Amino acid sequence: MRRAAAVTAAAAALAVALTGCSGGGGGFTGIYSLPLPGGANLGPHPYRVTAEFSNVLDLVPQSAVHVNDTAVGRVVRIYLPPHSWTARVVMLVNGRVHLPANSIAQIQQSALLGEQFVALSAAPGIPAQGQLSNNAVIPIYRTTSNTTVEQVLGALSLLLNGGGIDQLHTIVTQLNDAFSGNEPQIRALLPQLSHLLVNLYQHRKDITDALDGLNKLSHTLAVRDRQIGYVLTNLHPGLRVLARQHTELVTMLNALHRLTGVAVNTIHASQASFVADLRALAPTLQQLANAGSSLPLALQVLLTYPFTDQVLSDIKGDYLNTYLSVTARHGTTIIPPATPPHRHHHRKGGR
Numbered sequence: 001m002r003r004a005a006a007v008t009a010a011a012a013a014l015a016v017a018l019t020g021c022s023g024g025g026g027g028f029t030g031i032y033s034l035p036l037p038g039g040a041n042l043g044p045h046p047y048r049v050t051a052e053f054s055n056v057l058d059l060v061p062q063s064a065v066h067v068n069d070t071a072v073g074r075v076v077r078i079y080l081p082p083h084s085w086t087a088r089v090v091m092l093v094n095g096r097v098h099l100p101a102n103s104i105a106q107i108q109q110s111a112l113l114g115e116q117f118v119a120l121s122a123a124p125g126i127p128a129q130g131q132l133s134n135n136a137v138i139p140i141y142r143t144t145s146n147t148t149v150e151q152v153l154g155a156l157s158l159l160l161n162g163g164g165i166d167q168l169h170t171i172v173t174q175l176n177d178a179f180s181g182n183e184p185q186i187r188a189l190l191p192q193l194s195h196l197l198v199n200l201y202q203h204r205k206d207i208t209d210a211l212d213g214l215n216k217l218s219h220t221l222a223v224r225d226r227q228i229g230y231v232l233t234n235l236h237p238g239l240r241v242l243a244r245q246h247t248e249l250v251t252m253l254n255a256l257h258r259l260t261g262v263a264v265n266t267i268h269a270s271q272a273s274f275v276a277d278l279r280a281l282a283p284t285l286q287q288l289a290n291a292g293s294s295l296p297l298a299l300q301v302l303l304t305y306p307f308t309d310q311v312l313s314d315i316k317g318d319y320l321n322t323y324l325s326v327t328a329r330h331g332t333t334i335i336p337p338a339t340p341p342h343r344h345h346h347r348k349g350g351r
Contacts, residue, residue, distance in 0.1 A: 040064060040071035045095040047134035048076075049120075051105040055145050056087045057116060059107055064117040065091045066108075072097045075118060086140055091118060093132075101130030105138045107145040116148075 039062070056078055065073035073093035080087055089105075099120055106119045122128055123142065179186060200207070221228065242249070288295065 040073055042073060042092055043094045043096055046092045047095055049091045049093055049136050051089045051138040051143050052140040053087045053089060053143050053145060054140060056089060057107055057145055057148055059116045065093060066117055066119045067097055099132040100128035101132050102126060103132055105143045109148060112149055
């Protein structure tokens with residue numbers, strides 16, 4: 001009988017070891033690699049889902065995954081990514097279970113002192129979107145952890161042992177002292193606070209845009225850190241020169257202030273005369289405007305006096321006769337010329 005019992009125990013241990021090595025394809029990694037008896041049927045094609053939790057409580061690998069209080073999968077891994085404080089729970093779910101892509105995950109307890117499991121469900125009050133697929137990730141804002149019995153008993157023990165009674169009494173006393181006699185002010189503060197919150201909610205996009213702009217500015221400053229450091233380093237000598245010339249700068253600014261005052265007084269004193277000059281100049285400018293294009297033509301004739309271009313175009317032939325008439329004052333003797341009137345020889349193309 002003893003030999004038969006030993007052989008049976010060895011066979012059972014070998015079967016357990018083979019089961020652990022064959023399950024999951026990753027080899028035997030400890031007791032958590034062994035599937036729990038009576039666990040969920042994963043089917044031939046399960047899919048993998050990862051959920052992020054801020055606190056996984058006492059959840060362990062091989063814990064059940066429920067949908068509508070029915071076991072449809074199990075937890076295969078719980079780990080903490082590097083440089084992160086958010087735990088990740090990897091689950092295998094039966095391929096025939098269909099859930100929306102925006103599903104939520106909760107860590108619940110089967111009984112008062114029972115085991116913990118992960119409950120998957122559609123988000124209440126939110127329309128379903130898509131379908132939860134393989135390697136999907138449920139982010140931390142869609143996961144929760146229910147309060148455990150241990151946490152409730154721990155808080156109750158702290159309260160019964162006076163751990164928080166003194167602090168609570170101090171807080172209540174100080175609140176009473178602060179509110180006593182200030183009821184009208186507090187009552188008036190509440191509508192203003194509500195108005196402030198409404199305005200903040202209405203301008204949430206502007207606040208988000210401002211934060212995004214501040215983020216871009218911070219990124220730009222970080223990229224140009226060396227240039228900013230160079231400017232600040234080389235700005236010090238210039239500031240030192242300005243500090244040494246402080247007296248001269250103040251004197252210059254005072255002189256400029258006095259000059260400004262003199263200029264303003266001069267403009268005020270000559271305002272009437274300046275306006276009168278402009279008004280007297282108005283008729284002259286008006287006549288010049290009325291002259292229009294005649295003035296440039298007259299100036300053109302003046303510069304070519306006495307033989308203008310127009311006179312040359314009117315000459316017919318090669319000669320132009322010019323007569324000179326001279327009028328003498330009374331008592332002046334005029335000697336007649338001994339030669340006939342002078343005749344100018346003119347060739348076309350010249351003058």
